Amino acid sequence: MxxxxxxxxxxxxxxxxxxxxxxxxxxxxxxxxxxxxxxxxxxxxxxxxLPWLPANSCTKCSLSSGGQVCGSCLSTPPYFDATHAVFLYNYPIDALIQRYKYGDTVSLSHTFGQLMSEKICLVNSQENIDLMIPMPMHPTRLKQRGFNQALEIAKVTNQALNKNNKTKLDYKSVKRQTLTPPQASLPLKKRVKNIKGAFMVNADFSGKRIAIVDDVMTTGASLNELAKTLKQAGATHVECWVIARTLPH
Ligand SMILES: [Zn+2]
Ligand SMILES: [Zn+2]
Structure with missing residues (x-):
C-alpha cells in the first residue's frame, strides 16, 4: 500500500x-x-x-498513557478539558496533511472533516458542545495560503454532525492578532512564548461549551493558549478536535 x-x-x-x-x-x-x-x-x-489513535490515549491531550490521564496532564493541567484526535501523525496521514496544507488539495478537507465527524460521533462528544471554533489564522497568513485549513475541516465536520445537533460553527468571534513565526519552526519553550496573547475574543462566551478544531496537535501550545483565552471569555468547557496528534520524540 x-x-x-x-x-x-x-x-x-x-x-x-x-x-x-x-x-x-x-x-x-x-x-x-x-x-x-x-x-x-x-x-x-x-x-x-491508517494510523488510528490508540484507545489507551490520555483523555485530556491524546498522548499515549497508561491510565486515563497522562503524567504530564496531571502535573501541569492544560486549559482544555479533553482532546479528540482521529489519527497519530504517522504515515500516510503526515504526508496527506502536509499536502493539504502546503499543496493545492483543498478537497482533502472533505475527507478529514468526514473522518473527524465520525470520530466525534463515536466518542459521543458533539451533544454537549455549543460552538465549534476553528483555529484562527492571522490575515497575512491567510492571504499567503489562500485558505484556513482548520476552517475548511470544521465546515465539513459541522455539516456532517448537524443532522440532529445544535452545534454552531463560529469563525468570526476569535481573531489571531499577532503574526507569529510558524510554530513548527520553534522548540517547545519558544512555542509557548511565541503564542502568548496571540488571540483576541470579541464575544461573550459565558457558560459556553466549545470545541476548537485544528488539523494537527503537536505540543498543544496554540490550542492551550486559545483554550485559556476562551475560558477567560467565560467558556466553561473547552475541548480540542484534531485530525492528528504528534508523539513526542
Ligand atoms: Zn483504497
Ligand atoms: Zn495528557
Missing amino acids: RQIINNWLKNSHLSKLKFFSATVLRENCFLCAASRIKNHGLCEACLKD
Missing part, C-alpha cells in the same frame, strides 16, 4: 484526477483507486491501514 500512496503523492496530475473522481463523482478510493468506497473517499482496506 505504501508504494501506491507514494505514487499518488508524487504524481499530482493523477492525484487530482483521482481525487476529483473520488470526492466529486465518489467512485474510487483516492489513495488506491479501488472502487468500493465509503462517503469520505477512501476504501475499507486503506481506512484499515
Whole structure:
C-alpha cells in the first residue's frame, strides 16, 4: 500500500484526477483507486491501514498513557478539558496533511472533516458542545495560503454532525492578532512564548461549551493558549478536535 500512496503523492496530475473522481463523482478510493468506497473517499482496506489513535490515549491531550490521564496532564493541567484526535501523525496521514496544507488539495478537507465527524460521533462528544471554533489564522497568513485549513475541516465536520445537533460553527468571534513565526519552526519553550496573547475574543462566551478544531496537535501550545483565552471569555468547557496528534520524540 505504501508504494501506491507514494505514487499518488508524487504524481499530482493523477492525484487530482483521482481525487476529483473520488470526492466529486465518489467512485474510487483516492489513495488506491479501488472502487468500493465509503462517503469520505477512501476504501475499507486503506481506512484499515491508517494510523488510528490508540484507545489507551490520555483523555485530556491524546498522548499515549497508561491510565486515563497522562503524567504530564496531571502535573501541569492544560486549559482544555479533553482532546479528540482521529489519527497519530504517522504515515500516510503526515504526508496527506502536509499536502493539504502546503499543496493545492483543498478537497482533502472533505475527507478529514468526514473522518473527524465520525470520530466525534463515536466518542459521543458533539451533544454537549455549543460552538465549534476553528483555529484562527492571522490575515497575512491567510492571504499567503489562500485558505484556513482548520476552517475548511470544521465546515465539513459541522455539516456532517448537524443532522440532529445544535452545534454552531463560529469563525468570526476569535481573531489571531499577532503574526507569529510558524510554530513548527520553534522548540517547545519558544512555542509557548511565541503564542502568548496571540488571540483576541470579541464575544461573550459565558457558560459556553466549545470545541476548537485544528488539523494537527503537536505540543498543544496554540490550542492551550486559545483554550485559556476562551475560558477567560467565560467558556466553561473547552475541548480540542484534531485530525492528528504528534508523539513526542
Ligand atoms: Zn483504497
Ligand atoms: Zn495528557
